Amino acid sequence: MKTKQTLDVETLEPISVPNTMICNFIQTLINNYRNNHLVSIKDKLGFDDAHSIHFDLPTLKKFISDIETETQKSNPTVTEEDLGIRFYYAAYPKTADWEIMADTPIGVEYAQKHTLVMIPTMKMEDEEGEILPYDFNPLGSGNSGEVLAMASSRNVNDPAEQSLAQNHGTLIPPDSTKTELF
Numbered sequence: 001m002k003t004k005q006t007l008d009v010e011t012l013e014p015i016s017v018p019n020t021m022i023c024n025f026i027q028t029l030i031n032n033y034r035n036n037h038l039v040s041i042k043d044k045l046g047f048d049d050a051h052s053i054h055f056d057l058p059t060l061k062k063f064i065s066d067i068e069t070e071t072q073k074s075n076p077t078v079t080e081e082d083l084g085i086r087f088y089y090a091a092y093p094k095t096a097d098w099e100i101m102a103d104t105p106i107g108v109e110y111a112q113k114h115t116l117v118m119i120p121t122m123k124m125e126d127e128e129g130e131i132l133p134y135d136f137n138p139l140g141s142g143n144s145g146e147v148l149a150m151a152s153s154r155n156v157n158d159p160a161e162q163s164l165a166q167n168h169g170t171l172i173p174p175d176s177t178k179t180e181l182f
Contacts, residue, residue, distance in 0.1 A: 113174075
């Protein structure tokens with residue numbers, strides 16, 4: 001499975017139109033978050049939380065490629081249109097609980113800050129026949145080699161099992177705000 005091109009190399013014409021948003025609308029949404037959620041976190045929890053996260057393009061492309069490659073290994077009938085990514089809002093542990101981060105390159109300056117965890121999704125039919133994007137782990141397989149939907153059961157058999165996921169972009173703060181437009 002290969003990600004579709006968005007540029008016809010021979011004619012250098014776009015195959016699709018880029019997604020856009022009006023800058024004032026973007027700023028309004030960001031201001032809503034900063035003026036409500038961030039202020040509430042500061043008032044209730046007493047610390048300055050991150051307000052943005054950056055992932056470089058190679059990291060995102062690799063994650064997408066890993067989803068496609070590992071899914072094809074388990075279930076070659078799955079199409080690109082069946083796959084997606086769910087972004088979970090998450091938070092790093094408090095400094096006092098930082099030992100869980102021991103095997104990661106993430107520094108203690110990230111303690112308690114918001115982050116994102118990206119989890120692969122695959123469209124599957126539910127018990128009523130509705131097609132829904134379920135969280136799934138392309139690295140796990142069932143008895144017939146099909147990918148198991150993680151959301152089909154909230155019980156994780158092995159909490160230490162590895163799941164295809166992506167986390168830890170650059171948070172601002174602690175990184176500098178000088179690169180931000182909004």
